[in-house]
Amino acid sequence: MELTQDYLARLDAVQPKELPSDLDLFDEATATRGIRLNKAAYSLKDEPQRDLFHKDEEAWMEQFGLTDEEKDLVRRRDWIGLWRAGMSIYVMVKLSGVTDTPLPEIGKQMRESGGANG
Amino acid sequence: MARVVGGIGASHAPSMEHIYDAGEEVRSSDEWQPLFGPFKQVADWLEELRPDRLVVVYNDHMDQFFLDAYPTFALGVADTYPVADEGFGARPFPPLPGDSKLGWHIARSLVADEFDITICQALEVDHGVISPLPMVDFSEGEGGWKIPIVPLAVNVILHPLPSPLRCWKLGQALRRAILSFEDDLRVVVVGTGGLSHQLTGPRFGQVTPDWDQEFMRLLAEEPESLTKYTYKQLIELGGTESVEVVNWLAMRGALPEDAKPLVTAYYAHRIMGYGLQTFEVAA
Numbered sequence: 001m002e003l004t005q006d007y008l009a010r011l012d013a014v015q016p017k018e019l020p021s022d023l024d025l026f027d028e029a030t031a032t033r034g035i036r037l038n039k040a041a042y043s044l045k046d047e048p049q050r051d052l053f054h055k056d057e058e059a060w061m062e063q064f065g066l067t068d069e070e071k072d073l074v075r076r077r078d079w080i081g082l083w084r085a086g087m088s089i090y091v092m093v094k095l096s097g098v099t100d101t102p103l104p105e106i107g108k109q110m111r112e113s114g115g116a117n118g
Numbered sequence: 119m120a121r122v123v124g125g126i127g128a129s130h131a132p133s134m135e136h137i138y139d140a141g142e143e144v145r146s147s148d149e150w151q152p153l154f155g156p157f158k159q160v161a162d163w164l165e166e167l168r169p170d171r172l173v174v175v176y177n178d179h180m181d182q183f184f185l186d187a188y189p190t191f192a193l194g195v196a197d198t199y200p201v202a203d204e205g206f207g208a209r210p211f212p213p214l215p216g217d218s219k220l221g222w223h224i225a226r227s228l229v230a231d232e233f234d235i236t237i238c239q240a241l242e243v244d245h246g247v248i249s250p251l252p253m254v255d256f257s258e259g260e261g262g263w264k265i266p267i268v269p270l271a272v273n274v275i276l277h278p279l280p281s282p283l284r285c286w287k288l289g290q291a292l293r294r295a296i297l298s299f300e301d302d303l304r305v306v307v308v309g310t311g312g313l314s315h316q317l318t319g320p321r322f323g324q325v326t327p328d329w330d331q332e333f334m335r336l337l338a339e340e341p342e343s344l345t346k347y348t349y350k351q352l353i354e355l356g357g358t359e360s361v362e363v364v365n366w367l368a369m370r371g372a373l374p375e376d377a378k379p380l381v382t383a384y385y386a387h388r389i390m391g392y393g394l395q396t397f398e399v400a401a
Contacts (some may be wrong), residue, residue: 014278016350023353031185037150042184044205054401057359089276089359090179093132094205107389112323 024116026088032088040064040074041091044098053098080105080113120220120299123306124167124374125397126160127337127366128250130176130310131390135209135249149387151184152155156394157253158324158382159198163380163396164254164265166202170215170266170393172255173224174247175368176310177274178341179204180246187235188276191288193228194269195221201383202242211248211256215266222231224268227295233288235270239305243269250310265306272368274311274361282352283345289371296372308371314391323389330391331384334365337395356391366395373397 015027024030031038040061043049053060061071073081077099082092096106127377137150145154181202183189198213221380225237247269255264273279280288289307313330313386316322333356336344344367352361370377377397 010281013283013348015283016277016348016353019353023316023358024319025277025353025358026275031276036181037187042180045181045203047203047207050205083318088180088275092240097205100329107317107322110318111320113319113320116318 021115021117030086030088032086034088035068036064036066037073037082037085037087038091040066041087043097044094046093050098077101079109083110083113084116120296120301120303120305121305122293122296122372122374123169123399125369125377125399126254126306126308127334127369127395128157128308128310129312129365129390129394129395130166130246130249130313130362130391132245132249132385133388134253134388135245138252142213148376152255152383152385153387153392153394156381157250159381160381160394160396161254164306167306168266168304168370171220171223171305172251172265172305173270173296173312173372174251174267174308175270175272175289175292176243176246176308177362177365178246178271179244179275182242185276185381188281188346189248189271190230190231190273190274192236192238192241192271193225193240194238194267195225196239196241197249199243199267200243201248202244202246206373207352209248210369211252212261212262214243214247214251217266217268219301220303221268222354223297223299224270224292226244226296228288228291230244231291231294233291235269244273246310250308256279256328270288270368272365274364277349279349279361280315280364281349282347282367285368286342286345290393292368305395307369307372309366311365312356312360312391312394313363314356314360316359317389318388324357325391326356326386327384327391332392334379334382334384334395336365337370338382338397341367360391370397374399376400
């Protein structure tokens with residue numbers, strides 16, 4: 001058979017399956033779900049985007065085609081909601097920066113979240 | 119010909135930047151001495167070893183690379199590497215000096231060895247490089263950066279990730295690339311990241327010191343055994359973000375088998391298992 005044990009082991013090695021429910025990954029599902037939110041938060045590495053965020057948050061959000069639900073998560077600083085909607089922690093820290101939210105506060109909410117699926 | 123004269127494994131974290139930037143008094147405080155003291159030992163060792171180049175295997179945190187085109191492996195071939203603005207303004211360090219000639223040579227050699235890296239003529243480095251590097255490679259005041267670098271970025275954040283075995287083999291290919299470089303350079307290979315940390319979910323902040331210390335023991339004594347760990351195991355043992363330790367594995371793969379650990383330090387503090395390990399290579 002072409003699909004050897006060796007190949008199947010290699011395929012298995014690049015991405016975990018069936019993690020315990022209190023652990024999560026950034027992968028196909030999250031990257032797909034979070035595609036707009038990640039683009040938005042990533043933009044904040046540039047100072048003009050941070051300035052726009054502070055000046056007019058709605059105009060800032062308009063640039064990225066966020067859904068109404070996603071905009072609402074940003075407005076409410078709903079870190080758990082943003083995480084479940086697919087936002088990577090590495091761009092979330094950029095959003096936490098412009099909103100003056102310390103990482104320990106996000107961490108506290110994470111610990112109480114009950115997991116990625118609620 | 120170039121030689122690999124040593125290796126360094128070091129955690130990277132924004133917290134290390136905050137403490138470094140807060141000044142010597144904070145660095146040498148009771149709280150931070152367990153981390154910054156060993157870094158001073160490594161700086162002294164490096165001063166004595168006087169390498170000509172550092173090849174830094176690290177990972178970016180969506181500060182240079184983004185999901186629109188995310189490279190599995192990316193290599194710098196530039197002569198300078200500016201410090202990335204991670205969303206808070208860039209740290210006030212001058213750009214790091216690079217070595218385009220060595221970079222391009224490594225690029226050719228890795229591709230010849232079937233590591234089809236993304237070749238970067240412009241690359242901004244984030245805390246994956248510049249949280250540990252000032253502690254060992256920077257003179258405050260007039261001096262600035264001491265040793266030119268070649269950065270090699272590994273995807274450890276968007277699954278699928280290159281397997282631990284693949285990263286080990288990347289290190290071995292990197293070794294061949296260095297050994298086949300025509301100039302008489304002394305190179306230290308650095309791997310950054312880890313050790314245990316978890317930044318999402320109910321386990322946020324979890325640190326697992328027993329595993330971290332076992333990891334450093336295995337890296338020193340039986341590094342190839344680490345290539346048999348799956349990402350599932352690594353994540354369960356050290357947390358989702360701890361998979362950065364494959365950068366250390368690549369570093370170790372670039373060293374000769376009989377490389378010996380010299381400085382080994384570990385400090386579990388707040389939400390990080392901070393590790394630091396240097397390897398000595400017989401002349």
